[in-house]
Amino acid sequence: MKKVLILGSTGSIGVNALNVIRKFPDRFSVAGLTANSNISVLSEQIKEFKPQFVVIKDKSKAKELSEIVNQNVEIISSENALVEAAQKYDYDILIGAIVGFAGLTPTIEAIKRGKRIALANKETLVVAGEIVTRLVAENGAEIIPVDSEHSAIYQCLVGENLNEVEKLILTASGGPFLNKEKSFFDNATVNEALNHPNWKMGSKITIDSATMMNKGLEVIEAHWLFGLPVEKIDVVIHPQSIIHSMVQFVDGSIKAQLGIPDMKLPIQYALTFPERLSNNFERTNLPLINNLTFFEPDFDKFECLKLAYLALQTGGTAPCILNAANEIAVDKFLKGFIRFSEIPKLINKALDKIENHSNPDIETIIECDKLTREFINNLN
Amino acid sequence: MKKVLILGSTGSIGVNALNVIRKFPDRFSVAGLTANSNISVLSEQIKEFKPQFVVIKDKSKAKELSEIVNQNVEIISSENALVEAAQKYDYDILIGAIVGFAGLTPTIEAIKRGKRIALANKETLVVAGEIVTRLVAENGAEIIPVDSEHSAIYQCLVGENLNEVEKLILTASGGPFLNKEKSFFDNATVNEALNHPNWKMGSKITIDSATMMNKGLEVIEAHWLFGLPVEKIDVVIHPQSIIHSMVQFVDGSIKAQLGIPDMKLPIQYALTFPERLSNNFERTNLPLINNLTFFEPDFDKFECLKLAYLALQTGGTAPCILNAANEIAVDKFLKGFIRFSEIPKLINKALDKIENHSNPDIETIIECDKLTREFINNLN
Numbered sequence: 001m002k003k004v005l006i007l008g009s010t011g012s013i014g015v016n017a018l019n020v021i022r023k024f025p026d027r028f029s030v031a032g033l034t035a036n037s038n039i040s041v042l043s044e045q046i047k048e049f050k051p052q053f054v055v056i057k058d059k060s061k062a063k064e065l066s067e068i069v070n071q072n073v074e075i076i077s078s079e080n081a082l083v084e085a086a087q088k089y090d091y092d093i094l095i096g097a098i099v100g101f102a103g104l105t106p107t108i109e110a111i112k113r114g115k116r117i118a119l120a121n122k123e124t125l126v127v128a129g130e131i132v133t134r135l136v137a138e139n140g141a142e143i144i145p146v147d148s149e150h151s152a153i154y155q156c157l158v159g160e161n162l163n164e165v166e167k168l169i170l171t172a173s174g175g176p177f178l179n180k181e182k183s184f185f186d187n188a189t190v191n192e193a194l195n196h197p198n199w200k201m202g203s204k205i206t207i208d209s210a211t212m213m214n215k216g217l218e219v220i221e222a223h224w225l226f227g228l229p230v231e232k233i234d235v236v237i238h239p240q241s242i243i244h245s246m247v248q249f250v251d252g253s254i255k256a257q258l259g260i261p262d263m264k265l266p267i268q269y270a271l272t273f274p275e276r277l278s279n280n281f282e283r284t285n286l287p288l289i290n291n292l293t294f295f296e297p298d299f300d301k302f303e304c305l306k307l308a309y310l311a312l313q314t315g316g317t318a319p320c321i322l323n324a325a326n327e328i329a330v331d332k333f334l335k336g337f338i339r340f341s342e343i344p345k346l347i348n349k350a351l352d353k354i355e356n357h358s359n360p361d362i363e364t365i366i367e368c369d370k371l372t373r374e375f376i377n378n379l380n
Numbered sequence: 381m382k383k384v385l386i387l388g389s390t391g392s393i394g395v396n397a398l399n400v401i402r403k404f405p406d407r408f409s410v411a412g413l414t415a416n417s418n419i420s421v422l423s424e425q426i427k428e429f430k431p432q433f434v435v436i437k438d439k440s441k442a443k444e445l446s447e448i449v450n451q452n453v454e455i456i457s458s459e460n461a462l463v464e465a466a467q468k469y470d471y472d473i474l475i476g477a478i479v480g481f482a483g484l485t486p487t488i489e490a491i492k493r494g495k496r497i498a499l500a501n502k503e504t505l506v507v508a509g510e511i512v513t514r515l516v517a518e519n520g521a522e523i524i525p526v527d528s529e530h531s532a533i534y535q536c537l538v539g540e541n542l543n544e545v546e547k548l549i550l551t552a553s554g555g556p557f558l559n560k561e562k563s564f565f566d567n568a569t570v571n572e573a574l575n576h577p578n579w580k581m582g583s584k585i586t587i588d589s590a591t592m593m594n595k596g597l598e599v600i601e602a603h604w605l606f607g608l609p610v611e612k613i614d615v616v617i618h619p620q621s622i623i624h625s626m627v628q629f630v631d632g633s634i635k636a637q638l639g640i641p642d643m644k645l646p647i648q649y650a651l652t653f654p655e656r657l658s659n660n661f662e663r664t665n666l667p668l669i670n671n672l673t674f675f676e677p678d679f680d681k682f683e684c685l686k687l688a689y690l691a692l693q694t695g696g697t698a699p700c701i702l703n704a705a706n707e708i709a710v711d712k713f714l715k716g717f718i719r720f721s722e723i724p725k726l727i728n729k730a731l732d733k734i735e736n737h738s739n740p741d742i743e744t745i746i747e748c749d750k751l752t753r754e755f756i757n758n759l760n
Contacts, residue, residue, distance in 0.1 A: 155635060159539020164656040169666075236666055243636075250658035253645055255535060256636045258626075265633055276544040278630035286549075286616055286674035294666035 002028050004271070005091040007082060007106055009033035010041040012201050013097035013120040013146065016263045018045060020271065023279055028271065031091035034082060034098075039065045046073055053089060055081040082106040087113075093271060095146070096121040099204050100327055101369050104128055108362070111141040118270035120146035122217045127320040128365050129224030143225065144270035149218050150225055151266030152244035152257035157226070158274070160249070168222055169246040169254070171238040172297065173198050175209035178239060182301045185341035190334055198241040198261045207330045208304075211343050212297070216308020217326075220319050223312055230312045235305065237295040242284070259284045303344035311351065316358040317368040318351060324372035325350035332376075346376055382408050384651070385471040387462060387486055389413035390421040392581050393477035393500045393526065396643045398425060400651065403659055408651060411471035414462060414478075419445045426453055433469060435461040462486040467493075473651060475526070476501040479584050480707055481749050484508055488742070491521040498650035500526035502597045507700040508745050509604030523605065524650035529598050530605055531646030532624035532637035537606070538654070540629070548602055549626040549634070551618040552677065553578050555589040558619060562681045565721035570714055578621040578641045587710045588684075591723050592677070596688020600699050603692055610692050615685065617675040622664070639664045683724035691731065696738040697748040698731060704752035705730035712756075726756050 004021060008014045014033075021028045034055035035042045046054060046069050053074035056062045062077035069075070076085065082102070086094060086109035094110040095118045096103050103121030108128075110117055112135060119125070124132055125143075136143055145151050149170050157165070176195045177188065193210040194203060201209075208214035219233050244266075246256040259265055264281055299306040304326070311318040325347040332338045338346070350372050357364050384401060388394045394413075401408045414435035415422045426434060426449050433454040436442045442457035449455075456465065462482070466474060466489035474490040475498045476483050483501030488508075490497055492515060499505070504512055505523075516523055525531050529550050537545070556575045557568065573590040574583060581589075588594035599613050624646075626636040639645055644661055679686045684706070691698040705727040712718045718726070730752050737744050 155633060161656070166658075238666075246638075248663070249656045251645065251648055251652075251656040252639060252642075252659060252661045252663055253535060253649065253656070254638045254664055256623075256638060258634045258636060259632060262632075265631065268631055269633065272631075276541070276629045276631040276633070278546075279632060281632050283628070283632055284634055286618075287676045290674055292672040292674075294670055294672075296667045 001026070002092040002271070003031035003090060004028050004093045004095060005032040005085065005089065005110075006030070006095045006097060007034050007086070007103065007121075008097035008099070009045055010035040010038040011097055011099065013263060013267065014095070015041075017095050017097060017118075017267050017271075018049060020264050020268045021049070024277060027277070032085055032089055034085060037061045039068070043068050046071065053085065055085050057081070083109055086110045092116065093118055095267070095270075096124060097146075099202055101127065101324065104365075105362075108132065108135065111135045111143075112139055114140045117141060117143045118146050118267065119143050120267075122147065122221050123323055125221045125224040126217050126323050127369065128362065129220065129319070130359070131362060131365075133224050133227075144273050145221075145225055146263075146266050146270050147218060147221070148241075148261070148263065148266050149245040150222060151269055153222065153226065153247055155257045155269065156245075156247040156255040160247070160255075162227065164250050165226075165228060165232065166248045166250045166252075167232045167234050168226065168228060169234045169236055169248060170215060170218055170222060171241070171243050171245050172212060172215040172235055173209065173241045174237045174239055174295075174297075175212060175214075177210050178237065186339055188340035190336065193333070193340060197239070199263075203334060204327070204330055207333060207343075208326070210340070211304040211330075212302035213304035213308060213326050213343075213347075215297075216305045216311075217323065219308055220312045230309065235297050237297050238292065239295075240289065240292055242289055242292055304347065307344060307347055307351065314351075314356060316356045317354075317360050317365065318356050320360070320365050320368045321350050321354050321356070321372045322347060324369045325376050328373050328376040346379060349379065350375055381406070382472040382651070383411035383470060384408050384473045384475060385412040385465065385469065385490075386410070386475045386477060387414050387466070387483065387501075388477035388479070389425055390415040390418040391477055391479065393643060393647065394475070395421075397475050397477060397498075397647050397651075398429060400644050400648045401429070404657060407657070412465055412469055414465060417441050419448070423448050426451065433465065435465050437461070463489055466490045472496065473498055475647070475650075476504060477526075479582055481507065481704065484745075485742075488512065488515060491515045491523075492519055494520045497521060497523045498526050498647065499523050500647075502527065502601050503703055505601045505604040506597050506703050507749065508742065509600065509699070510739070511742060511745075513604050513607070524653050525601075525605055526643070526646050526650050527598060527601070528621075528641070528643065528646050529625040530602060531649055533602065533606065533627055535637045535649065536625075536627040536635040540627070540635075542607065544630050545606075545608060545612065546628045546630045546632075547612045547614050548606065548608060549614045549616055549628060550595060550598055550602060551621070551623050551625050552592060552595040552615055553589065553621045554617045554619055554675075554677075555592060555594075557590050558617065566719055568720035570716065573713070573720055577619070579643075583714060584707070584710055587713060587723075588706070590720070591684040591710075592682035593684035593688060593706050593723075595677075596685045597703065599688055600692045610689065615677050617677050618672065619675075620669065620672055622669055622672055684727065687724060687727055687731065694731075694736060696736045697734075697740050697745065698736050700740070700745050700748045701730050701734050701736070701752045702727060704749045705756050708753050708756040726759060729759065730755055
């Protein structure tokens with residue numbers, strides 16, 4: 001019986017994680033849940049899964065929550081509550097399902113305690129990959145990726161030797177704008193960008209799919225997760241999102257993991273690895289799907305993907321700058337303050353103007369993140 | 381340094397095996413080669429690879445060969461030479477690349493000596509799967525499949541647990557007649573049937589691809605190789621032959637092995653497993669291939685595939701009868717004695733008329749094979 005702490009339980013990954021946990025009551029219990037402000041969903045989750053504690057970021061919501069929940073659950077709300085939850089409470093597996101930089105520090109606390117991290121939060125590895133991988137090794141923790149792409153690669157590498165990998169091939173749907181001209185990006189609306197063809201996800205990651213920054217962040221994540229140099233990480237466009245990623249070995253053989261787009265699969269795998277548990281989730285019918293296609297990515301059109309490769313090659317705090325600039329730029333786009341085509345321009349400016357630090361420690365990274373956000377926020 | 385004995389070195393698999401061995405002179409040497417009658421190719425192979433011995437089935441050719449080869453090599457030619465070679469000589473790996481029933485007895489001798497078998501000869505497992513798998517376990521031998529489909533499954537299962545397999549999905553190109561109507565089979569010519577879209581192979585296996593008996597034999601082979609019941613072995617049509625086969629696990633995840641159709645890959649894997657060695661064989665370019673398609677197989681059109689499933693379900697000597705009847709029927713078709721559409725009819729007659737024996741020993745299987753061949757040969 002494993003006790004699970006879900007950071008970000010009311011988001012897309014968090015809800016799917018609970019969908020998985022619900023199927024295996026003999027294997028998993030919920031130790032804790034955390035949310036920003038969605039107390040209506042959170043209170044339902046508390047009722048069903050009976051966690052020992054919950055964190056709610058918004059203090060006024062915490063009070064409201066305590067009034068509607070009539071069962072024994074500790075409700076925590078403080079500036080540092082996520083880190084405290086990861087640090088002090090009793091759990092076996094942390095599901096890092098928060099989007100953005102905020103996922104970093106609590107994840108690091110869980111790593112320091114040698115826990116298993118089911119990692120959906122890309123930013124943890126993107127901004128602090130070197131520190132995080134070192135801490136994982138030092139503390140006997142383990143990171144099992146929840147991103148469908150990295151889970152696919154993880155599954156393809158089981159029983160294989162990392163030294164025999166020739167390259168990783170991350171597949172990308174290409175998002176809603178795969179077949180649009182670059183000129184279209186000037187007038188792309190928020191609704192158009194949020195209309196992902198295959199995956200239902202939160203709005204930040206959906207915009208990242210439209211710019212292909214999502215794939216860029218995944219390239220950086222893969223670099224740290226599997227310890228392979230940037231030259232060995234390729235991206236191929238695969239609009240159907242059935243093949244979730246591939247590994248090509250030195251003998252030329254390629255292994256792929258595939259299935260219908262359903263986050264429950266990689267979440268379950270991260271929880272149960274090295275075991276696979278039988279479930280009744282929908283199966284993949286290849287004759288029904290019929291057709292899988294593949295294209296080279298267009299780096300000129302999807303500048304964010306190019307910028308991500310560049311940041312990884314540059315190293316130091318460049319990926320942190322890339323990520324922070326992107327978070328603010330996407331937020332600005334979602335609020336209607338900038339055009340879709342301006343997202344890579346703002347990121348490029350940040351990479352240009354903000355000083356890069358090599359071998360940064362966590363404090364430097366937090367400072368760099370803050371600085372970059374201010375920089376982008378102050379651009380007009 | 382591993383010493384390799386190739387049974388059937390002048391055929392398609394044999395020649396490809398030597399193409400692999402040529403690339404790794406520090407890893408592999410050739411202990412022995414065997415051929416039916418092709419002394420021009422065999423003598424070139426002797427010159428290049430300097431085997432300790434060769435077997436040539438045709439006695440007059442053996443004499444001819446001894447006259448053109450002017451180096452130190454033992455030339456053996458006797459009724460029982462293949463079995464003797466497998467029994468008595470010094471080698472580490474046997475590559476079973478003979479087509480048809482003839483591959484069975486020498487392979488069994490190698491298994492009794494606890495050797496590694498790189499198995500391309502389907503019939504060994506099709507006709508005597510129960511005996512062969514028992515002998516492998518008893519003698520600490522190992523069978524690494526060379527068929528691209530079984531090699532794919534073998535690779536997908538590395539590091540996985542067989543108990544967690546939901547089904548095997550064998551891919552089939554569908555052969556040259558995939559898009560023909562069944563009525564076409566009455567007048568299909570030998571040349572049309574030999575015109576395989578993806579693979580260059582010997583004529584027997586190419587006709588088996590056109591009837592889809594090849595896939596049927598592979599289903600039976602997979603049953604014995606991986607110890608899974610017939611209900612867990614599916615076939616899906618995939619005309620491009622890029623995905624070589626797949627494994628679906630109990631959690632719904634699917635793993636696939638893929639690459640351009642090139643027999644050197646599975647041959648190399650069978651020789652080097654669990655290692656993968658770097659090579660310069662052509663790589664797979666998915667954006668160039670662009671499109672992978674999948675269809676359900678048509679069991680009414682491809683009766684041979686249906687008959688193979690039936691024979692596996694029946695068990696006993698039914699797969700042996702299926703295989704022997706097919707070998708003779710294909711031979712008759714290649715010689716112009718019967719129509720393409722008559723191949724399944726003859727096999728069906730044999731399965732109907734010839735007595736089935738459960739739990740057969742090798743003698744019973746050899747007898748059943750002989751009886752079936754006589755039966756089909758005597759049909760007019």
